[in-house]
Amino acid sequence: MAGIYLHIPFCKSKCPYCNFYSVASVKHRKDFLKALGKEISSSGSYLQDQPVNTVYFGGGTPSLLDKKEIGSVMDDLYSHFNLSSGTEITFEANPDDITPLKLEELKSLGINRLSIGVQSFFNEDLEYLGRSHDGKQSERSVLTALEKGFTNLSIDFIYGMPCSNGNHLAKNLEKAVNLNIPHISAYALTIEPKTPMDILIRKNKIRGPDEGKAASQFMFVMKFLTDNSYEHYEISNFCLPGMYSRHNSSYWSGEHYLGLGPSAHSFNGNSRQWNISNITQYVSLVNSQQAYFEMEELTAVQKFNEYIMTSIRTKWGVSPAKIRRDFGEKAFFYFLSCVAPYIRAGQIEEKEGVYTLGTKGKLFADGISAALFMDDD
16 A cells, blocks of 8 residues: 655645745645646556555645645546545644535535644734734534535644643643544644744744753643543554554654655655655656655665654554664664663563553654664764
8 A cells, every 4th residue: 555645745835844845825736736746647657556545635734725626636636546445534724724615615626624724723822933823723624524425534732832831731622522533633832943033042032942841741741642542552642442654653653655846855765765855846746757765775674764754653663673674683682682772661561572662652752753763883
């Protein structure tokens, strides 16, 4: 099984904390969509006719596209890839773009999973984040989606903001649980270098996030959601039983995926490639049939490290038996020696031959995975 990710790079405005590639304009919209259609038609062989299990419209803000534009993209996908009626098709949307009509259009086009960038139900939080919607729109978008039959629904929250107290976080989660939202993603506010928020913090115009506060809030998120029957199946992702994001899970399980659009990444098991992060260059290069992406062949060590990085973040964990089978004896014994200190510290747990992060370890997931990496000889 394989997945397809489409990067729709348009936004009404740029969120000051965001470092994903996007443009706060839609003036290249028609040119982009034509180029995207050409990329789709020229990329049919990348997945080697594997059945496509998931499609994900991300961005940017895919909900800025209209019905005709989304439909055209879907037609191209069906023409060039092996999509079935059971394919999970996820569409990201901002609360201020969600209307009953918009949702009806999405359903008519075969979109069967919705991911709403709520971030918070509180105006104070949303103003700090520079979001274009308010708390009422956050709540209304979720209720409207449920009313229109989007039972496979995910919402995003951001925690760790200096303006947000624990009461806000608790009420956000409580509302989501009471609405029986099947999937919740919770992300700590991270300030990336050179973003507008980073500049404002450095100039002492606004307060930055507090790492200690973010850590305690993450602990609260984990306990609150697991106490309410949500599975913590990946560091930032929680779901009611069985309601995993099939698309994101494919990344963490090493399945192949094709990324379409500027800055999108692809992986076929042996190499990874990434499209140029510039919409005008992307359009020009695709139209002139020149290379619009860079590619690297993965070494055995890189494949091992990628397996560690993605697997350790999930409830399914790292399997030494798989390491021995796929990467050899050296990698097998290397992993066992490196993981031992984290087991003694209670940060990694072993059960039935599988190693997963414990509650304490989840606070340091990135550092622990990096410590388990091998170096190229």
